[in-house]
Amino acid sequence: MTDMTAAKPAVRVETPFQRFRAEFFESRIATAALIVFSSIVVLALLAPWITPQNPYDLGQVDVLDGRLPPGSEAFAGYTMWLGSDGSGRDLYSAILYGLRISLSVGVASGIIALAIGMMIGLIAAYMGGRIEAVIMRLVDLQLSFPASLVALMLVAILGKGVDKIILALVVAQWAYYARTVRGTALVERRKEYVEAAQCLGLSQTQVVFRHILPNCLAPLIVVGTVQTAHAISLEATLSFLGVGLPQTQPSLGVLIANGFEYLLSGRYWISVFPGLALLTTVMSINLVGDHLRDVLNPRLKK
């Protein structure tokens, strides 16, 4: 077999991740969306350093600055480029601080729901039988209610607060992940490499987590991004309806709700700017998610 050495050039080791990255950046829209989303995240993270006002600090919020149109000067001397809301919060500052809350709520609930859903889905697929039947009927039951209704009911019971919102969002969303993972894992479980791994004498945990799970990640990432966007808008919905986050911790939904009453009196900016921020965030995540689905779906491979 020595003659084969010369014939083949050294294999260029391209990890699946590198290939995925190259394919992802082929799409301009997705690349742009990713850049927009990253900038939003950076802006939100840097909020305390780049905003003129801390909207949580009531000492900095002056009611006399209320309802100023975009471009007005605040009493403290800085310019309110996006205007201010009814209680005198600088909207630019409030939006960035609001993004922090919206994003962290969305991402945190997304990750927790993913972890829980993934475990439950894997267990269902691997155990099969009665355990699977019980779990999947539970998932069906959960999915037969609209996610917003489930979250609404839970928040109504639990009360306001970031932790409670996250809990409500996790409960409303785990089932999507569980169903996705279970579907993929069922397909993967039947594949021969799983049988081969069993023949190597690997433990069940190793087979499930080292062999089956990595092969289920692609659809999970896609659902993860889309569901995170969904969680963010769901949180905004709850806050808009007044059952989400308290007024003292304005998320984007709270800000939009605050401006709602002024909308017909021509003070459009109080609702519109937070609304645009929410729209941009959710849309950029969804665009990234959509393209991820195209890249990671083997059936759409060129």
Place this chain on the structure above:
Amino acid sequence: MSAVLEVNGLKTHFFTRAGVVKAVDGVDFSVSSGEIMGLVGESGSGKSITGFSILGLIDSPGRIVEGSVKFDGTEIADAREEALKQLRGNRIAMIFQDPMMTLNPVLRIDTQMIEAILAHEKIDRATARERCRDALGLVGIPSPEERLNAYPHQLSGGMRQRVAIAIAFLNRPRLIIADEPTTALDVTIQAQIIHEAQKLTRQTGTAMIWITHDLAVVAGLADRISVMYAGRIVEQGETDDVIDRPRHPYTVGLLGSVPSANKRGQRLYQIEGMTPNMLALPQGCAFAPRCTRASDECKTAPPIQKSGGSRIRCFHPFGEGGRA
């Protein structure tokens, strides 16, 4: 030579809603150290299920209902899952049919190989990795260090099957069950793989069960051959005996169906009829409905008898030279 594996009266049945499928229905054979036994049969004859039964990897609704599987003198047919896990991949290894499918596509070759060692031995990763590299070299993979870092999709089919064989030999097993390992490969690669497997079993004294439907493959490879039909071994003997002096009408038919140069231009022989429905096997000899020599006697199950150097299950075996 002592037998590494002794299988006696093994019966694996599947209890499906439509009825009991007797996939393996009373199989006996033994394999000794350094010996290759060819297990030949058509699709659905139970040859793969026999292999999986030995490893205790029969999924419900199937189970071993009867018989004994002795590995190195220890009974393992009714062994606990934990005990079997210790054997799998360690003392008994398996090679599968499709090398495209048996390697995990998202894990690197070294990850998969090292894991196979670490499942059974407590050694550090560097030592394990070294052993993996040696194993790859042993099965004729050029520049093994680079291949260790590769992903399965970067290797050709033949290369992957070599990796699979390397993994099988990794823990120096006593027995390897190879389930049609060359079926998915083209003929030239097939020959290389067979050569490699044969060389390694001789060198390491590993016993091997080579499951295949291809008589041509086992004719050149195996020391002994067992021919399976509908869950039973119908003929068993030394390779030369079975290939050159087949006794059972089914073996004769199989051998007759192999196209060869001296039959050019003639119509190829085929065994009439279809493989039987495993849910409704005929009474007695399962091959009788397709057999040209069948008589009323064949409605009862034929006992195992010695004929020449072989053991066969037939009332009307062919005589010397495959003639009546």
